[in-house]
Amino acid sequence: DYFVDYLPEQRVVKTTAATVDLDSETFVRADQVCEWRSPEQLKELLDLELRDGGESESKILQRCRDAIRYSVKTTHPHFFNQLYAGMEPYSLVASFIVEALKPSLYTYEVAPVFTLMEDAVLRKMIEMIGWEEGGDGIFNAGGSMSNMYAVNLARYHHFPDIKEAGLSAVPRLVMFTSQECHYSISKAAALMGIGTKNVYMVPSDNRNSLCVCVQGAVPFMVNATAGTTVLGAFDPIQEIADICEKYNLWLHVDACWGGAALMSNKHQHLLKGIHRANSVAWNPHKMLMACLQCSAFLVRDKTNLLQRCHSSSASYLFQQDKFYDVSYDTGDKSVQCSRKPDAFKFWLMWKALGTGELEERVDRALATARYLAEEIKRREGFRLVMEPEYANVCFWYSPPSLRNLPDGPELWKKLHTVAPVVKERMMKKGSMMVGYQPHRDKANFFRMIVISPQASRLDMDFVLDEIHNLGKDL
Amino acid sequence: DYFVDYLPEQRVVKTTAATVDLDSETFVRADQVCEWRSPEQLKELLDLELRDGGESESKILQRCRDAIRYSVKTTHPHFFNQLYAGMEPYSLVASFIVEALKPSLYTYEVAPVFTLMEDAVLRKMIEMIGWEEGGDGIFNAGGSMSNMYAVNLARYHHFPDIKEAGLSAVPRLVMFTSQECHYSISKAAALMGIGTKNVYMVPSDNRNSLCVCVQGAVPFMVNATAGTTVLGAFDPIQEIADICEKYNLWLHVDACWGGAALMSNKHQHLLKGIHRANSVAWNPHKMLMACLQCSAFLVRDKTNLLQRCHSSSASYLFQQDKFYDVSYDTGDKSVQCSRKPDAFKFWLMWKALGTGELEERVDRALATARYLAEEIKRREGFRLVMEPEYANVCFWYSPPSLRNLPDGPELWKKLHTVAPVVKERMMKKGSMMVGYQPHRDKANFFRMIVISPQASRLDMDFVLDEIHNLGKDL
Numbered sequence: 001d002y003f004v005d006y007l008p009e010q011r012v013v014k015t016t017a018a019t020v021d022l023d024s025e026t027f028v029r030a031d032q033v034c035e036w037r038s039p040e041q042l043k044e045l046l047d048l049e050l051r052d053g054g055e056s057e058s059k060i061l062q063r064c065r066d067a068i069r070y071s072v073k074t075t076h077p078h079f080f081n082q083l084y085a086g087m088e089p090y091s092l093v094a095s096f097i098v099e100a101l102k103p104s105l106y107t108y109e110v111a112p113v114f115t116l117m118e119d120a121v122l123r124k125m126i127e128m129i130g131w132e133e134g135g136d137g138i139f140n141a142g143g144s145m146s147n148m149y150a151v152n153l154a155r156y157h158h159f160p161d162i163k164e165a166g167l168s169a170v171p172r173l174v175m176f177t178s179q180e181c182h183y184s185i186s187k188a189a190a191l192m193g194i195g196t197k198n199v200y201m202v203p204s205d206n207r208n209s210l211c212v213c214v215q216g217a218v219p220f221m222v223n224a225t226a227g228t229t230v231l232g233a234f235d236p237i238q239e240i241a242d243i244c245e246k247y248n249l250w251l252h253v254d255a256c257w258g259g260a261a262l263m264s265n266k267h268q269h270l271l272k273g274i275h276r277a278n279s280v281a282w283n284p285h286k287m288l289m290a291c292l293q294c295s296a297f298l299v300r301d302k303t304n305l306l307q308r309c310h311s312s313s314a315s316y317l318f319q320q321d322k323f324y325d326v327s328y329d330t331g332d333k334s335v336q337c338s339r340k341p342d343a344f345k346f347w348l349m350w351k352a353l354g355t356g357e358l359e360e361r362v363d364r365a366l367a368t369a370r371y372l373a374e375e376i377k378r379r380e381g382f383r384l385v386m387e388p389e390y391a392n393v394c395f396w397y398s399p400p401s402l403r404n405l406p407d408g409p410e411l412w413k414k415l416h417t418v419a420p421v422v423k424e425r426m427m428k429k430g431s432m433m434v435g436y437q438p439h440r441d442k443a444n445f446f447r448m449i450v451i452s453p454q455a456s457r458l459d460m461d462f463v464l465d466e467i468h469n470l471g472k473d474l
Numbered sequence: 475d476y477f478v479d480y481l482p483e484q485r486v487v488k489t490t491a492a493t494v495d496l497d498s499e500t501f502v503r504a505d506q507v508c509e510w511r512s513p514e515q516l517k518e519l520l521d522l523e524l525r526d527g528g529e530s531e532s533k534i535l536q537r538c539r540d541a542i543r544y545s546v547k548t549t550h551p552h553f554f555n556q557l558y559a560g561m562e563p564y565s566l567v568a569s570f571i572v573e574a575l576k577p578s579l580y581t582y583e584v585a586p587v588f589t590l591m592e593d594a595v596l597r598k599m600i601e602m603i604g605w606e607e608g609g610d611g612i613f614n615a616g617g618s619m620s621n622m623y624a625v626n627l628a629r630y631h632h633f634p635d636i637k638e639a640g641l642s643a644v645p646r647l648v649m650f651t652s653q654e655c656h657y658s659i660s661k662a663a664a665l666m667g668i669g670t671k672n673v674y675m676v677p678s679d680n681r682n683s684l685c686v687c688v689q690g691a692v693p694f695m696v697n698a699t700a701g702t703t704v705l706g707a708f709d710p711i712q713e714i715a716d717i718c719e720k721y722n723l724w725l726h727v728d729a730c731w732g733g734a735a736l737m738s739n740k741h742q743h744l745l746k747g748i749h750r751a752n753s754v755a756w757n758p759h760k761m762l763m764a765c766l767q768c769s770a771f772l773v774r775d776k777t778n779l780l781q782r783c784h785s786s787s788a789s790y791l792f793q794q795d796k797f798y799d800v801s802y803d804t805g806d807k808s809v810q811c812s813r814k815p816d817a818f819k820f821w822l823m824w825k826a827l828g829t830g831e832l833e834e835r836v837d838r839a840l841a842t843a844r845y846l847a848e849e850i851k852r853r854e855g856f857r858l859v860m861e862p863e864y865a866n867v868c869f870w871y872s873p874p875s876l877r878n879l880p881d882g883p884e885l886w887k888k889l890h891t892v893a894p895v896v897k898e899r900m901m902k903k904g905s906m907m908v909g910y911q912p913h914r915d916k917a918n919f920f921r922m923i924v925i926s927p928q929a930s931r932l933d934m935d936f937v938l939d940e941i942h943n944l945g946k947d948l
């Protein structure tokens with residue numbers, strides 16, 4: 001059986017300091033997803049204080065066991081709370097190797113293998129995006145950072161003087177994004193001195209407002225989201241690309257979450273037109289299950305824009321009189337200095353599984369999500385927020401006491417309070433983790449994220465049964 | 475013997491996918507630091523291409539072995555090339571646990587243990603800085619990011635409107651830094667729309683130029699460096715703090731490298747006055763040998779400035795109707811979304827070793843660096859660039875052919891070419907790695923970084939002998 005085989009049989013981490021049997025503590029399916037403790041309780045249990053004297057190895061081993069015990073098992077098949085989940089053992093092996101080797105990715109000299117692997121992975125991702133003439137890229141500490149890179153490159157592309165002179169040398173800049181974008185777009189605008197007010201949120205049903213002129217300000221980019229965080233919706237890239245071409249705006253596609261669909265012949269239509277983007281953010285640590293973090297920023301440019309935008313040419317690191325071709329030193333493409341070789345975690349699993357298996361996994365996850373949506377439609381008391389386009393299945397649960405109330409503010413006010421209580425109960429029981437949130441004018445609803453090939457249709461049934469069991473008395 | 479005991483005896487990473495015996499491949503002292511291959515050769519050896527089909531487990535195991543074989547052994551006792559080195563096994567255990575548990579640090583709900591551990595480590599670091607009334611902080615993906623946070627906080631503190639309105643709403647901002655600062659300060663200024671031209675580099679010998687008025691521009695912060703990257707020098711914090719108080723400027727201390735001296739009663743005087751800083755960046759992954767990355771940003775403020783500056787209050791993550799105290803959700807203090815629990819890698823080793831052992835290690839490293847400096851003064855053909863203040867020992871090596879040349883441009887031009895050749899030869903031999911660089915008007919010199927308690931006086935002798943052996947014919 002695929003789901004059982006998938007779990008590695010032996011997972012033991014040993015050093016003289018500690019022997020941690022990961023199997024018994026973290027991965028057994030029968031175990032709880034979490035063993036909830038309040039912050040106050042957990043502080044008591046963990047004895048967090050750091051002291052002058054050290055502790056014995058057996059005590060440290062116990063501390064490791066406690067840390068594992070009270071941590072959430074995000075690799076458990078009943079963890080559906082975030083846009084990552086599940087355990088890819090090949091990726092984990094790569095992580096262990098990286099941790100033990102302690103490399104930092106800025107010069108070829110100190111990280112030759114990982115420099116080349118990053119390059120190979122980026123080139124393959126660029127091929128899947130469809131940039132036939134190639135491109136450039138870099139792995140970052142998270143998709144938020146990739147989105148920030150996009151904003152900086154777009155800005156630098158239009159106004160290269162900003163790097164030296166700062167924003168006081170240019171008119172007010174504004175950027176556009178679809179309303180459902182990830183919050184990292186605003187965070188980037190705040191950090192980068194653009195200002196959150198200058199991020200124009202375009203409602204999904206009125207894309208023409210993109211062209212609205214903004215008095216005295218200069219638009220420079222559009223962010224489109226391929227796979228939104230809450231609803232899993234895809235902005236129409238073709239349509240947005242037409243507008244960007246017309247107005248000479250940089251098009252960035254935040255495909256952190258939805259990028260995985262590019263692996264699938266069946267689902268890649270969701271990102272139709274992505275080859276027209278100037279830059280793309282894509283996180284293999286989400287749907288593709290690489291270990292955290294694994295986030296690529298990709299750019300179509302072939303003029304070394306990434307490096308020109310970010311370089312500072314530190315002479316202690318990027319000496320030009322080295323004995324090898326220093327174009328392999330990638331550090332000046334980054335705003336980081338030390339940088340982890342995250343691409344290796346994706347390279348090794350891709351090598352082991354092949355594109356074919358990655359495609360199958362994406363198809364399987366989306367089929368499971370589809371199954372869940374159909375079940376929700378079938379079951380009394382459950383209601384979809386929208387038909388899922390991707391692996392996010394958003395829905396309300398009404399306990400029997402609310403089922404006969406007429407639709408109206410009264411009902412929604414009551415429904416709004418259901419999800420937080422069900423969430424509290426599932427956490428305290430430890431049976432599963434499913435997120436909930438309000439969204440715009442919508443009352444709190446559950447958001448199920450289906451990623452891992454370990455999660456089966458039986459697990460979907462389990463989730464719906466469990467929500468009902470936990471909430472039916474409300 | 476301390477140095478031998480220090481090496482863990484058993485280091486085996488096992489999963490069904492691969493069994494990697496780290497001992498035999500990476501850690502044996504007798505092995506080479508690196509097995510140099512040019513990019514072209516290495517590409518041939520590694521078969522980097524990603525294909526539709528997967529590969530067998532035995533092939534993947536071979537790929538892991540190759541990745542390890544051709545990677546630089548930064549944990550080898552003869553690796554002196556960067557500001558990190560050596561292997562702390564407790565920290566490695568913590569890394570493995572983190573990788574296997576796959577946590578992300580934004581809400582207490584998904585990372586309860588690591589949230590509390592981060593808090594405990596930050597509080598202890600704040601205590602060591604001497605902020606008696608406490609403070610706030612966050613671990614980041616590198617010290618460069620911490621420095622960026624400092625710039626953003628300083629700016630927001632003076633001009634809170636920038637977050638929404640952007641820089642076009644304020645006059646031109648300028649910041650000061652000592653000339654020897656890390657390049658991440660300029661990178662931050664570029665990314666944040668301040669502009670590199672508005673970073674005023676203050677020469678170390680003319681600190682009064684800080685007070686120079688900058689026409690039409692508003693100074694808002696000073697960056698002081700405690701432990702500079704190349705020379706290991708310490709800016710006089712007390713003196714700079716006086717100026718900052720006088721002119722109402724935010725004082726940030728970049729102690730990424732030098733912060734470790736706070737652990738030592740003997741050496742903490744190097745950072746005298748650090749308690750007067752508004753913010754501090756301090757990387758335990760450097761001198762304190764926590765696994766990469768482990769970088770803290772600390773801020774004296776107690777008004778939640780960090781969160782106010784960076785928050786975007788995403789409702790899908792930071793719901794306010796949760797069943798626990800949501801002040802434990804730290805995600806909105808960050809510009810990242812997913813964030814690794816790096817503090818745990820420091821917490822576990824600190825717990826195991828105690829502050830006492832950390833202090834001893836710092837003292838030992840600095841004593842070893844001192845020994846090296848004395849040896850350099852004793853040996854013919856070696857010359858210190860400056861008396862070391864810290865663990866950086868910078869020096870020139872003259873082969874016999876240059877020893878009788880008169881001091882002058884001719885000599886320096888020739889000396890400039892020595893280090894790159896010696897470096898090439900040590901890499902190709904794989905016997906050790908020591909960095910070199912030019913610096914301002916100074917010709918290429920070696921920079922030895924002494925960190926690991928595994929590096930002994932014998933190793934210092936080895937380095938000098940080896941440089942002579944590799945370069946004596948030049």
Ligand SMILES: Cc1ncc(COP(=O)(O)O)c(C=O)c1O
Pocket residue numbers: 083141142143144145181182184225227228229254256257283295810811812813
């Ligand atoms: C659409 C989208 N973009 C970007 C991000 C940010 O990715 P990261 O958490 O790696 O910073 C997320 C995170 O969930 C996301 O959903």
Ligand SMILES: Cc1ncc(COP(=O)(O)O)c(C=O)c1O
Pocket residue numbers: 336337338339557615616617618619655656658699701702703728730731757769
């Ligand atoms: C003084 C100083 N500050 C900051 C940094 C940046 O740290 P990181 O490499 O973690 O970004 C360095 C790196 O060497 C440094 O030497």
